[in-house]
Amino acid sequence: MRKRQLGKSGLTVSELGFGCMSLSSGYGAPTEKKAAIAVIRAAYEGGVTFFDTAEVYGLRANEELVGEALAPFRDRVAIATKFGFDLDNYPGLNSRPEHIKKVAEASLKRLRTDVIDLFYQHRVDPNVPIEDVAGALKDLIHEGKVKHFGLSEATARTIRRAHTVQPVTAVQNEYSLWTRDWEADVLPTCEELGIGFVPWSPVGQGFLTGKITESSTFDSESDLRAEFPRFTPEAIRTNKPVLDLLNDMAARKQATPVQIALAWLLAQKPWIVPIPGTTKLKHLEENLGAAEVELSDTDLRDIRQAFATIRVQGERLSEQHMASIDR
Numbered sequence: 001m002r003k004r005q006l007g008k009s010g011l012t013v014s015e016l017g018f019g020c021m022s023l024s025s026g027y028g029a030p031t032e033k034k035a036a037i038a039v040i041r042a043a044y045e046g047g048v049t050f051f052d053t054a055e056v057y058g059l060r061a062n063e064e065l066v067g068e069a070l071a072p073f074r075d076r077v078a079i080a081t082k083f084g085f086d087l088d089n090y091p092g093l094n095s096r097p098e099h100i101k102k103v104a105e106a107s108l109k110r111l112r113t114d115v116i117d118l119f120y121q122h123r124v125d126p127n128v129p130i131e132d133v134a135g136a137l138k139d140l141i142h143e144g145k146v147k148h149f150g151l152s153e154a155t156a157r158t159i160r161r162a163h164t165v166q167p168v169t170a171v172q173n174e175y176s177l178w179t180r181d182w183e184a185d186v187l188p189t190c191e192e193l194g195i196g197f198v199p200w201s202p203v204g205q206g207f208l209t210g211k212i213t214e215s216s217t218f219d220s221e222s223d224l225r226a227e228f229p230r231f232t233p234e235a236i237r238t239n240k241p242v243l244d245l246l247n248d249m250a251a252r253k254q255a256t257p258v259q260i261a262l263a264w265l266l267a268q269k270p271w272i273v274p275i276p277g278t279t280k281l282k283h284l285e286e287n288l289g290a291a292e293v294e295l296s297d298t299d300l301r302d303i304r305q306a307f308a309t310i311r312v313q314g315e316r317l318s319e320q321h322m323a324s325i326d327r
Helices: 033-045 061-076 097-110 130-142 156-165 186-193 204-209 233-238 240-253 257-268 281-292 297-307
Strands: 003-005 012-014 050-052 078-083 116-121 146-152 168-172
Touching (some): 033 061, 033 281, 061 078, 061 097, 078 097, 097 130, 130 146, 146 156, 156 168, 156 186, 168 186, 204 240, 204 257, 233 240, 240 297, 257 281
Parallel strands (some): 146 168
Antiparallel strands (some): 003 012
């Protein structure tokens, strides 16, 4: 696995990371603990050195899982986690400096570590100036409890304001072949300021695997996609041309649609590090295989031209989730 540097920060990680959320929550019932630890450790054995979690995933359970799984080789990996939700009043937000510092202490314990490599604000809190948030991170970095500051689902304006107080190492926003919201302003801002970019849901919350069909069902109790507009039967049917595009390129490159989707992200910029997640070892192996898929300039041009004729139907998240996105 090749390495990439997240911007000018000096944080160097594997070019593909591993998103741990789905092992505890989000896209179905939690994975049995032993199996979940096996997947995380298999990712490490496959060359992954960048693992992503958050306080809110599984309501703290995911951090505990990640801490236990990575303990044997903690000094050889980078762990990213997140603050920003008020878990006592979920899905309310809380990025007050005193709350951030309290969350940091708790996350350190759950992760079984003395330092958080990358600490993201999970969602921008409209009630707390971003300069105050950056100031709290500056304090935590000065105290040696955090190494790097990150933002998630942030706009270019917010990134610039935060960066003036404490340099931002990475921005984690949803980005994939069919979710391109940030290309006009956030990606150019990251390039200008020397900030890395970490796409979450790089395979479109599973849609770009090609395994989701009109007849797919999502458990409203455990799967967020049950209320996401892009995962209605009508939207799935309408968005099939996106899969056709991936399938055509996959056949050309002797790869899978997932591998094309991830290789496409890797080809965008050398400071982009996708974090695909999975609960199954066979899918992990497929994801990591994307690092071996090389898309030529011609391939990228063909993807660009084909996608330009497609109009993706449906908002990427529910109204409630979009309400907490920085705009």
